[in-house]
Amino acid sequence: MKNQTAFLVEPRKIVIRDTSMPKVGDEDILVEIKHVGICGSDMFFFRDPTYGGLCDTKLPIVLGHECAGSVVAKGKNVTTYSVGDMVALEPGVPCGKCSYCFSGRYNLCPDMIFMSAPPFVSGALSKYVAHPACMSFKLPGDVDTIEGSLIEPLAVGMHAARRSKAGPGKTATILGAGCIGLMTMLSCKASGVTDIIMVDVFDNRLKKAMEMGASAVVNAANEDAVQAVMEKTDQMGSDLIFETAGSKETASMTPSVVARGGSIIIVGCVHDKVDLDLLSLGSKEADILSIFRYCNMYPPAIKLVAKGIVDVKSMVSIKFDFEQVQQAFEYALDNKQKITKAVIEL
Numbered sequence: 001m002k003n004q005t006a007f008l009v010e011p012r013k014i015v016i017r018d019t020s021m022p023k024v025g026d027e028d029i030l031v032e033i034k035h036v037g038i039c040g041s042d043m044f045f046f047r048d049p050t051y052g053g054l055c056d057t058k059l060p061i062v063l064g065h066e067c068a069g070s071v072v073a074k075g076k077n078v079t080t081y082s083v084g085d086m087v088a089l090e091p092g093v094p095c096g097k098c099s100y101c102f103s104g105r106y107n108l109c110p111d112m113i114f115m116s117a118p119p120f121v122s123g124a125l126s127k128y129v130a131h132p133a134c135m136s137f138k139l140p141g142d143v144d145t146i147e148g149s150l151i152e153p154l155a156v157g158m159h160a161a162r163r164s165k166a167g168p169g170k171t172a173t174i175l176g177a178g179c180i181g182l183m184t185m186l187s188c189k190a191s192g193v194t195d196i197i198m199v200d201v202f203d204n205r206l207k208k209a210m211e212m213g214a215s216a217v218v219n220a221a222n223e224d225a226v227q228a229v230m231e232k233t234d235q236m237g238s239d240l241i242f243e244t245a246g247s248k249e250t251a252s253m254t255p256s257v258v259a260r261g262g263s264i265i266i267v268g269c270v271h272d273k274v275d276l277d278l279l280s281l282g283s284k285e286a287d288i289l290s291i292f293r294y295c296n297m298y299p300p301a302i303k304l305v306a307k308g309i310v311d312v313k314s315m316v317s318i319k320f321d322f323e324q325v326q327q328a329f330e331y332a333l334d335n336k337q338k339i340t341k342a343v344i345e346l
Contacts, residue, residue: 007060022130030073034145037066062123065091065115068148088148091115150312157183159294168192176245177205
């Protein structure tokens with residue numbers, strides 16, 4: 001077996017290099033990576049490894065965290081996997097010792113090691129990756145590794161839906177119809193929410209949202225989004241408002257479109273300071289919730305895909321070979337409005 005890894009060596013430049021095979025610990029599995037999805041955060045680091053000056057990033061680094069592949073070896077203490085099993089890798093490895101880990105909210109672990117995130121200890125864009133067996137999840141025979149690589153963004157949407165207490169009878173508006181917005185929509189639908197409005201500024205994204213089951217769409221580039229959402233909800237607003245665009249403009253809209261007694265869920269990474277109408281929020285007794293990645297979501301996410309309840313594969317817009325990784329990132333970055341998800345095949 002020969003390993004190769006794609007390194008970001010400078011902004012917007014990735015180089016593939018031969019690398020040594022990963023060391024497999026007693027509790028680890030060695031995975032031959034088959035598919036890696038390109039996430040919005042990957043594109044951000046590709047363009048600016050310092051994340052807008054927030055990180056003191058030392059290059060080179062390895063990007064990629066949405067991944068799945070096949071088990072080719074395992075540590076001596078691993079009994080739950082066999083060579084040949086297809087697995088999705090949950091990219092975050094918590095310490096397993098802190099109060100957050102013990103409470104089950106391990107996504108809040110301060111010592112979490114997350115693929116393609118500071119301090120950049122690991123990344124998925126490598127032909128072989130060693131990963132803890134306890135953070136790896138077997139894929140049923142009818143779930144392939146393309147779908148397995150998309151369990152990660154689906155987990156984000158499911159975590160947002162669960163935090164919001166989405167369920168039958170609730171109405172929702174999702175601000176942003178990119179991959180995470182669509183995954184949040186699918187998660188809300190799977191939770192029983194049937195009335196979902198999607199808001200974006202690109203017609204192709206809104207068309208995709210309608211194809212995947214949105215009740216209505218609003219193009220904020222062509223009309224007043226607040227007015228349109230209120231008209232579509234009989235001036236009541238929606239019970240659940242999900243901000244998935246990571247934009248201060250959409251975040252500032254949330255108090256105006258949330259229903260009385262409703263909830264605002266901040267899913268996207270909003271980097272800028274946001275003006276919020278707290279008086280409006282107070283008069284509505286609306287809640288503001290935030291989410292950070294996810295926890296305990298991979299098993300239920302895999303079940304939803306296996307049962308055909310959630311179709312993640314339809315999210316894939318374009319695929320690239322591993323040797324085209326530079327081209328893949330350039331295309332994904334420069335065509336964000338045209339594609340939903342780009343996937344790299346190894």
